[in-house]
Amino acid sequence: MKEFELEPGEHVVMESRKHWFLFLGELLPYAILLAFPFALPKLLALVPALASHTASFTYQTPLARAVLGVWLLIIWTLAWSAFTRYYLNAWVLTNQRIVDIKQHGYFNREVSSLFLPRVQDVTTDVSGVLPSLLGIGDITVQSAGAVDEFRMRGIPRPEQMRDLILKYVSTEPAKGVGV
Amino acid sequence: MPDQPLRPFSPPSIPSDLLGQLHLPTGMFSAGAAVTWVLYAVFAIWALYTLVAIYHWLRYSHASLIALPAIAAHLFISFALMSYTLSGHAFFFASYLP
Numbered sequence: 688m689k690e691f692e693l694e695p696g697e698h699v700v701m702e703s704r705k706h707w708f709l710f711l712g713e714l715l716p717y718a719i720l721l722a723f724p725f726a727l728p729k730l731l732a733l734v735p736a737l738a739s740h741t742a743s744f745t746y747q748t749p750l751a752r753a754v755l756g757v758w759l760l761i762i763w764t765l766a767w768s769a770f771t772r773y774y775l776n777a778w779v780l781t782n783q784r785i786v787d788i789k790q791h792g793y794f795n796r797e798v799s800s801l802f803l804p805r806v807q808d809v810t811t812d813v814s815g816v817l818p819s820l821l822g823i824g825d826i827t828v829q830s831a832g833a834v835d836e837f838r839m840r841g842i843p844r845p846e847q848m849r850d851l852i853l854k855y856v857s858t859e860p861a862k863g864v865g866v
Numbered sequence: 867m868p869d870q871p872l873r874p875f876s877p878p879s880i881p882s883d884l885l886g887q888l889h890l891p892t893g894m895f896s897a898g899a900a901v902t903w904v905l906y907a908v909f910a911i912w913a914l915y916t917l918v919a920i921y922h923w924l925r926y927s928h929a930s931l932i933a934l935p936a937i938a939a940h941l942f943i944s945f946a947l948m949s950y951t952l953s954g955h956a957f958f959f960a961s962y963l964p
Contacts, residue, residue: 725964746964749954750901755964756951757908760944764912767940771919774936775926788926793918796926 691786691800701780701851706823709841710773717766724755778839780848782855785828787837801837803856805830811845828852909948916940 693699728744731737746755775790785806789797806828813824824845828837842848919940923933950956956963 752954752964753901753905753951756947757905760908760912760947760951763943763947764915764940767936768915768919770936771922774930774932775922790922790926793922 691798693781694783697781697783699779699781700855701848703778703780703839703842703848704776705773705839705841706821706843708817708821708823710770713769713773714766717762717769721759721762721766724758778842778848780851780855782858785837785852787839799837801828801830803852806852806856807831809849809852811849813845905951912944916944 724744724746728741731741731744744751746752772790772792775788775796777788779786779788782803784800784802787797787799787801789799791797808827808829810827810829811824812827813819813822818824822844823841825838825840826842826845826848830836920937923937927933946957946959950959950963
């Protein structure tokens with residue numbers, strides 16, 4: 688991560704992203720759009736009035752093939768872009784601070800640091816059957832005097848992140864540095 | 867529109883070769899040129915979008931082991947789809963595409 692340089696004596700303890708299962712959920716619309724041209728002939732066949740058009744979607748002519756290829760290229764590129772955004776959104780826990788990197792979109796990036804001595808409270812929230820089974824939850828870090836809180840939704844094993852934060856909060860001496 | 871037999875495929879070496887392989891049905895309201903320009907526009911937008919994404923990968927995730935494989939996978943799959951669009955040959959996708 689180029690946005691922040693590690694200070695002398697600082698090292699990365701953990702890097703966390705949204706749980707892969709939630710990312711798969713984000714990919715679902717793209718998967719449906721990807722499958723749509725192939726499902727279309729079968730869907731048309733179900734409607735008697737449109738069944739005669741089924742042959743138009745066999746993609747055997749160069750033009751139909753070109754349209755299908757462009758469609759697949761667009762959907763693939765959008766899905767890959769979603770992966771890019773997923774990967775570039777991260778929480779980095781070092782032995783001195785938490786760095787929250789938010790990639791809202793291309794050329795729209797927000798990086799915030801919260802130094803561990805300022806941490807007052809760490810809350811995890813795992814609610815629901817599936818999140819409990821998969822270990823997906825939210826983590827909220829409240830800092831001293833700050834209106835804003837650090838929150839990351841849908842990370843894997845939030846308890847592990849909380850325990851690590853509290854471990855380094857207790858070992859890191861106060862430096863008087865702020866957000 | 868009558869079906870036309872697929873043109874025998876000769877492996878393209880560079881994208882400009884791919885673009886040169888576009889053969890569309892004639893007599894379609896002289897739409898061949900229009901479709902060609904539409905494809906040029908789509909590929910140009912794809913190239914711009916891909917450059918921006920690659921810039922972000924390299925700028926913000928340069929130390930990650932994921933960056934280069936992610937970029938390579940995107941380019942590989944995209945070029946296969948472009949090849950399919952232009953020539954009907956989809957490399958490793960051939961068994962999945964009509």
